[in-house]
Each structure stands twice: as C-alpha cells, then as structure tokens.
Amino acid sequence: MAMPWHKQQPTEAVLAKTPAAHLKLAKISTAARRDVNYAQLDERLKRLMGAPSMVGLAVGVVENGRITFLSGYGETVKGSGDRVTPDTVFRWASCSKGVAATMVAKLAEQGKIDLNAPVANYAPDLKLPAGNEYKATVGDLLSHRLGLYRNAFDNKLEEGQDPSFLRSSLVTLNATCQPGTCWSYQNIAYDASSEMVVRAMKMSYEDSVRQLLFNPIGMSSGSASLASLEANKSWARPHNAGRKPLPLVDTYYKVPAAGGINSDIKDMALWMIAQAGGMPDVLDPRLLATIHGRYVQTPTERARMRKFLERLGGAWYGYGWRSYDYAGHTIVGHRGGIRGYRSFILFDPQLKSGVVALWNSDTWKPGGLEFEVMDMIYRLPFRDWLEIDGGHGQRAVEAPEDESDDGTASGPNVATLRTGARRG
Numbered sequence: 001m002a003m004p005w006h007k008q009q010p011t012e013a014v015l016a017k018t019p020a021a022h023l024k025l026a027k028i029s030t031a032a033r034r035d036v037n038y039a040q041l042d043e044r045l046k047r048l049m050g051a052p053s054m055v056g057l058a059v060g061v062v063e064n065g066r067i068t069f070l071s072g073y074g075e076t077v078k079g080s081g082d083r084v085t086p087d088t089v090f091r092w093a094s095c096s097k098g099v100a101a102t103m104v105a106k107l108a109e110q111g112k113i114d115l116n117a118p119v120a121n122y123a124p125d126l127k128l129p130a131g132n133e134y135k136a137t138v139g140d141l142l143s144h145r146l147g148l149y150r151n152a153f154d155n156k157l158e159e160g161q162d163p164s165f166l167r168s169s170l171v172t173l174n175a176t177c178q179p180g181t182c183w184s185y186q187n188i189a190y191d192a193s194s195e196m197v198v199r200a201m202k203m204s205y206e207d208s209v210r211q212l213l214f215n216p217i218g219m220s221s222g223s224a225s226l227a228s229l230e231a232n233k234s235w236a237r238p239h240n241a242g243r244k245p246l247p248l249v250d251t252y253y254k255v256p257a258a259g260g261i262n263s264d265i266k267d268m269a270l271w272m273i274a275q276a277g278g279m280p281d282v283l284d285p286r287l288l289a290t291i292h293g294r295y296v297q298t299p300t301e302r303a304r305m306r307k308f309l310e311r312l313g314g315a316w317y318g319y320g321w322r323s324y325d326y327a328g329h330t331i332v333g334h335r336g337g338i339r340g341y342r343s344f345i346l347f348d349p350q351l352k353s354g355v356v357a358l359w360n361s362d363t364w365k366p367g368g369l370e371f372e373v374m375d376m377i378y379r380l381p382f383r384d385w386l387e388i389d390g391g392h393g394q395r396a397v398e399a400p401e402d403e404s405d406d407g408t409a410s411g412p413n414v415a416t417l418r419t420g421a422r423r424g
Contacts, residue, residue, distance in 0.1 A: 018218035019281065025066065025273055026218050026266060032066035035353075036376045042071065044372070047388050049073045053241045053363035056084040060269035061373060065278040065352035067269045076236045076360070078243045089221055089235040090358035092261040092268070093252070093336025095343045096224075098275070098291070099209060100193040100257030101142045101320025105287050106212050108138075112200040115139045115290070122199065123192035125164045127171035128179070136179035141192060142319035143183070143295045147175040150184045163188055163255050164195075183296040183317060191255035205256050216282045217274050219267035224260045226250040235262075236360035238340020243361060246340040259338055268356040272345055275321075275332070276352040291319040292332050292349065298322070308371055308385065326371075327378055333370070337362075346370040353377050 038061075045059060055078050061069035072084035092099075107113040113122055119141045120126070120133040127133060128146060136146050152173060153166045166188050176182060194205045201208040206224040214222040221232065226248070229235055238246040252259035263271075274283050275292075294316035301315035301322070313325030323332045333346030333354070340362060347354025355373040357366055368385030375383060384390075 017215040019216070022216070022218040022270070022279060022282075025278065026270055027067070028070060029066035029068060032064045033068045034063050035379055036061055036063060036068065036373060038069055041069065041373065041376075044386060044388060045071070045073055045369075048366060048369070048386055051363070051365045053243065053361055053365050054359065055239045055243050055361045056088070056236050057357065057359040057366065058084055058086060058088055058090065058265035059369070060086075060265045060272075060356045062269055062272055062276070062347065062355075063351075063353045063377070065273060065276065067266070067273070070266055070269065072265070076234060077245060078239060082234070084236060085234060086266050087221070087234050087264050089223075089229060089232040089262050089264050090343065090360060091229065091238075091259075091336075091338060091341040092263065092343050092358070093259050093338035093341055095268075095334045095336040095345055096257065096259050096261035097190060097320040098334055098345075099213065099261050099271075099320075100190070100197070101291050101318075102275075102283065102287070103197050103209060103212060103257075104138065104142060104193050105291050105319065107197065107200045108290075109284065109287055113138060113196060115142075119192060122196040123167075125167045125195055126189060126192040127168045128189075129171060129173050129175040132175060132179050138196070139295070139319065140179045141190065142291075143317055144185050144190070145180050145183055145296060146186065146189055147177045147179050147182065148173060148184055148186060148189060149176055151187060153188045157188060157255065158251055163191055167192055167195075183298060187252070187255055187258040191257045194255070194257035197257070205260075209261075213274075213282070214267075217267075217270050217279060219263060219270055221262070221264040221267045222271075223262045224253070224256045225262075226253050229262045232262075236341075236358075239361040240340065241362045246362075249339070252338055259336065265356060265358055268343075268345065268358065272347050272354050272356055273352070275345075276347050276349045276354065278352055288349070292321050292323060293318045294323055295319070307368070310383070311371070311375075311380070326374060327380055329374075329378060331374065335367075337364075342366070344370055346374065348374070348377065351377065 056074040056076055058072045070086040074084050076082045108115050115138045118134045119136050119138050156166055197208050198205055296317050298315045298317050305312055311327040316323045321332055331348050336343040343358050345356045355370050371385045
C-alpha cells in the first residue's frame, strides 16, 4: 500500500531535489513589489472576511516573477480559533486540471504521448459515443471537445460509482457533436488524462506529478489524495455557505486530474510562477504556449463574467487553462469549486504577475479579487469588484458553473467552435 504523500516526501526531501534558484523564488520579495497596493489589498481582504459566508482564506500575489504577498485570514474550522496561515493546505478543485494538462504535455515533450493522436491510444477505459474515442485527439480531451453534454456522469460518480466504469459507460450517451467541433466541460472524461499519465509513467498519478512537476518546482506541500490532505499539520476543513462544517469525502480524489490537487498558498504561487514562464528548466516556453493556446472560444464564460465586461473581452479554453482578453492584455487562469472549497489562479504571462486564492466555504464571494489585483498591476482605475462597498450585483459571479466539480452543473450546455478556433 502506498504511503501518504507527506510520509513519502517530507519537506526536506522535496527541497533537496529542488534547484537552488527555485528555492529562492519561494521566498517573499519586497523588492519585486511595483504596482500592487498591499496595504489596501490586506485591508480589503480583512473586510471580505466579514461576509457571512466566509470561513478561511489564503491569498498569494506574484509581481515580476517573484512572490510579493502571502497571507491567511479566518479559520481552518469555524469557531475553532485555528487560524489560516500561508502554510494551511486547501483543495484546488478544478484548478487541478491545469496540472493534468501540464503533465500530459510534459509526456508529449518526452515523446511518450502524441497530443494529436486518438485518445484511445492512451486511455483504453474511455469509450465515447459512436466510437468517437478513435476520432477525438488527446488535445480534444484536454480542451473539453469530446462531443459530450456538460459534466457527463458527475452525478453517478457522486453516487459512488467507479470512474473507470463510468468512462467506459460514456459510450451509451448520444454525441452532441463531432469531436473537436464543440466545447463542453467535463470531469469524468477529463480524468482519462490521469490514466494516460499512470500508464506512461508506470507509477501512481500522485507520484508522477511529484516527480515531474512538484519536486522540481519546489512545491513541498503539493499532493493529490485525501490521506495527504489530512496528514498536514494545518489544513482547512470544508464548510457550506452558512459556515457549517461539511463531511470530507474522497469523491473527486478518485478523478485526480479533474479535481484532486492540494497545497498551501505558497506552493500555488510557485505553480503560477512556473506557468508564467519563470522556471523554463521545468516548463519549456513551447510547452506553455501549447497548454495556454486558444483552441476554442467560450462565449458562455463571458455571459457568466458579465459583471467584468467593462474590461473583459474574449474568453477561450486551452489545455486545462482558460485565457481572456482583459483591458488589452492577455491573462491566463482557472477557477475551481468543489463541495466546501473554492479556488482561483489568474496571471499575465508577459508581466509574470498575478494572484492565487484558496478558501474553504461554498461561496464565490471572493470572486472579483483577482480582477482587483490585476487592475492594480495594470494601473487601471479602481473598481469594487469584491462588492465590499456595495458595488455591482453579486449574481454575476456567484456560480461559475463550469468550474464546479460537484455535479450540480450537469446538463446540455454546449458551445460550438467559432470561426478561427483550432484543434490542438
């Protein structure tokens, strides 16, 4: 039986395998601070924690390729007095999809996977309607272009059914389109990418991610299992929007590529630095261009984000990553939502600057924080995107459904490819 992650990889062992330059990046650099008003940010986050749905929150900011801010707010368990710190571990939920896509791209870089080959070549458990597993490419899988209705069979996963069985049962559905011609968000099907990784690496998904990504980056708290989460000295328990504790279940750890990653906020910030091009020895610029590519437009994303349309332009999906036009800039990121946890990551690859956040309650109240930080980075006029001062209506960001990994978003929501979109 595999040992929990923390027992396999104590912090000292991880850091011993991390290049010295990356260890330096893990330290807060006040010298790299340029445009973000950190006193204002801290004050607004403290006010945010007064919202009746908030329990605990951790936030990290990167400017100019260096971590410039790490802070925790609130509690790991409501009423416990156990404070959230930058060392508190949370679940990433769907921000995990970027890890899976990066893993598959790394294996493609090594010649072990062909992103343009049929997905059937690498994930035999995945059976799509009309034999489409022989038409859909690995790239189609990573960009949610398989011709399935949204969140297919998530409800069955939550009933306790085996994800491998469910992937093979997708053949019983009707195709919504030909692979590569429409976009619809998935969890069960997307986790075929973890099967690819396990088969190529000949070790568990958790160990594979550690070997190729987390250890080289220096993410000593990174893991991909329930046992590893619970083994941490400080970890955030899940809560509902009424701040009542929820039972911790392993449902989405069974599909780790879709929603299984855990870490503290410092390691999520390091992950963002690597994704922004700050660790080319780990993530080659060509690899980053591949996974951040704009393969399909997602107009429903703009509808959900209508609160920000003053500055938000087009929205696209790549391989496990979203990208947007924002006030004339290209930004890359993702959100995640699972029962009792929420997360986001958003950054400008050119400026190597951005923000990450993790919290432990069923609310999107912190939605808007990412744009307040990006507005500071771009020196744009202030907008109360967090609605702390009674600004815009909250409904526009309260339920970004495509990043909810809890089955609540199931349904036939499909976006067709627009002119100019390309297959990977």
